[in-house]
Amino acid sequence: MHQLMQQWPLRVSRIIDHAARFHPNRPLITRTVEGPITETSWSVVRARALHVAQALNAMGIRRGDVVGVMAWNTARHMEVWYGVPGAGAALHTLNPRLFSDQLVYVINHARDKVLMIDLDLVPVIEGIWDRLETVEHIIILTDADHMPQTTLPGPQNYEDWIAAVDGDFEWVAGDETDACGICYTSGTTGNPKGVVYTHRSNTLHAMATNGADMICLSAADTMMPVVPLFHANGWSIGYAAPMSGAAMVLPGRDLRPQALHEMLEMGVTTTAAVPTLWMMLLAHMDAEGLSLSTLKRVFIGGSSCPRAVIERFQDHYGVQVLHAWGMTETSPIGTVCTFKPEVLALDPTARVDVQETVGHPPFSVDIKITDDSGALQPWDGETQGKLWARGAAVIQRYLHADTASTDAEGWFDTGDIATIDPHGYVRITDRSKDLIKSGGEWISSIELENAALNHPDVAEAAAIGVPHPKWDERPILVVVRKPDTDPVPETILETIAARFAKWQVPDDVVFMDEIPHTATGKISKRHLREKLTEMNYRLPPGA
Ligand code: ADP
Secondary structure, three states, X not given: OOOOOOOOOOOOHHHHHHHHHHOOOOEEEEEOOOOOEEEEEHHHHHHHHHHHXXXXXXXXXXXXXXXXXXXXXXXXXXXXXXXXXXXXXXXXXXXXXXXXXXXXXXXXXXXXXXXXXXXXXXXXXXXXXXXXXXXXXXXXXXXXHHOOOXXXXXXXXXXXXXXXXXXXXXXXOOOOOOEEEEEEOOOOOOOOOEEEEEHHHHHHHHHHHOOOOOOOOOOOOEXXXXXXXXXXXXXXXXXXXXXXXXXXXXXXXXXXXXXHHHHHOOOOOEEEEOHHHHHHHHHHHHHHOOOOOOXXXXXXXXXXXXXXXXXXXXXXXXXXXXXXXXXXXXXXXXXXXXXXXXXXXXXXHHHHHHHOXXXXXXXXXXXXXXXXXXXXOOOOOOOOEEEEEXXXXXXXOOOOOOOOOEOOOOOEEEEEEEEEOOOOOEEEEEEOOOOEEEOOEEEOHHHHHHHHOOOOOEEEEEXXXXXEOOOEEEEEEEEEEOOOOOOOXXXXXXXXXXXXXXXXXXXXXXXXXXXOXXXXXXXXXXXXXXXXXXXXXXXXXXX
């Protein structure tokens, strides 16, 4: 009775085949890099992706090769998203905001043979071209009329390049465990590390992402990923949306709040981005008195979502917040905060308390918390521990690494610190390297920052540990003030003291005009520490 069901390799090409066959006319609306807003459909995206696969094949790209793509969220990017794996190659998404040394490193390290670049990003590649070792072809994602002047050798325009083949092509076959995509972590310490997704992991992950207790996309939805497709596997949206037959709105490179609001009003029901982006959008909508006529759900992750963002979206705009946690190494979704019956039974304020957690994992993701010695920690919602993950779309080993990144039981150390409550809801309290260790106790920098944001004059806050002779480390708070305000430090500390034990309250408040951020828009604690060292910062006397 062995193997009486069909062998059906989980290849991502099947996702776009499904969308084109059963949801052919569902629209994809794009704000193009050239400017105009255009519309296409899943059947056209698939047909053009076949052209991409065929054109790559004609160039000599074969199974196992790597194609680098540096592009904003557009329909062309979606064509390439399926065209590259459809040629048997791995799609290496490139973050244009990486420092040039890191970009050079990742392109050489992944051995990209072809680079596909958005029109406006050509100067980024020009600036590093003489250090790239493996790139043989350059495609600029535009048409002949918009081709820029460039010093890059022999670039082709995308439209002519795909028009030169007839599209009569079949997806290159392979195993479901073939490489499908590559995404590097942003490398806050050392070089970025390459995470290689397989066709199987991406397909299973998109199915998990679409679950009713996850993003829950359906053919009746219109999804707008504001999170770039190049960040952390595009949060799986490039797979999850066509798999469910959802329509898409693609905002291109213009992420200003007014531009995003205009795109959201094109029928978007579900959207996704990091908290800072939503803070800017909410401020814009509040100031202009705007509303959201179709949006139902906003998916927020990448860093901790402040309570004020959750409340404003839900109470004022009638949009449900889905707070999520994940990382490049987990494809990326690890947990999403949706309501189990025991949470639904709570009063509204207590439900928002739960939404400050990142929720619970879908099937295919398993998690645990341990202490430093590896001993399991209780799920009491209080005890912090190292968060580990394993599952169908969790990393085994980084690209070209000699050793696995998991322990003998297959658990991957996420580098995050978390609590888990009796219902299985995870609260991320820190990254282990940012945790503040004072007198042998752990203080969560994320919770201090979220508490500081409750002060009306605080625009952004970062808590970091400063070495202390007696306590090992003591927390201080770096604050960016809201425009035209001048808060007194004591009032900010009082706001924090309302939620924390006395010994957890920071010893000092340092005002800065700007807090440094990483290429993925997170607070860069490393650069912040460097900045404080440059300023020759000292704890106040008596601390
Ligand atoms: P990078 O580190 O390159 O920006 P990742 O997207 O892989 O890229 O970052 C993942 C990390 O982001 C997680 O390990 C965690 O520290 C943090 N993170 C993600 N989502 C949340 C969240 N909802 N709350 C707090 N931290 C989060």
